[in-house]
Amino acid sequence: QVQLVESGGGSVQAGGSLRLSCAASGYGSSRHHKGWFRQPPGKEREAVAAIWYNDGATYYADSVKGRFTISQSSDKNTIWLQMNNLKPEDTGMYYCAARVTGGQWDEAWQWKYWGQGTQVAVAS
Numbered sequence: 001q002v003q004l005v006e007s008g009g010g011s012v013q014a015g016g017s018l019r020l021s022c023a024a025s026g027y028g029s030s031r032h033h034k035g036w037f038r039q040p041p042g043k044e045r046e047a048v049a050a051i052w053y054n055d056g057a058t059y060y061a062d063s064v065k066g067r068f069t070i071s072q073s074s075d076k077n078t079i080w081l082q083m084n085n086l087k088p089e090d091t092g093m094y095y096c097a098a099r100v101t102g103g104q105w106d107e108a109w110q111w112k113y114w115g116q117g118t119q120v121a122v123a124s
Contacts, residue, residue, distance in 0.1 A: 009118030
């Protein structure tokens with residue numbers, strides 16, 4: 001079992017920045033790929049970014065490329081999502097997720113463990 005705890009959400013003006021953190025714990029947590037999903041108000045959950053723990057490969061949704069950066073700690077138990085030039089459409093609940101298997105990174109059903117989420121609100 002892997003536990004995930006997100007932090008770093010908040011309210012910012014458009015154009016501002018936030019840095020989200022996700023701390024993983026539990027058996028084998030360092031050997032899980034990790035990622036970020038978000039759920040805008042009234043919409044479906046969508047993939048934002050992911051990082052593969054073994055080779056550091058990163059993946060991004062087209063809507064955040066060039067603005068968001070995902071990274072991981074040296075012990076592979078913490079990931080961060082640096083969000084720059086935030087837009088109102090980035091508003092939503094941001095969830096950290098973890099999985100053991102590879103495959104398509106942006107399919108939510110393939111991610112086994114989920115955190116409780118941290119809220120991000122971007123005002124125009």
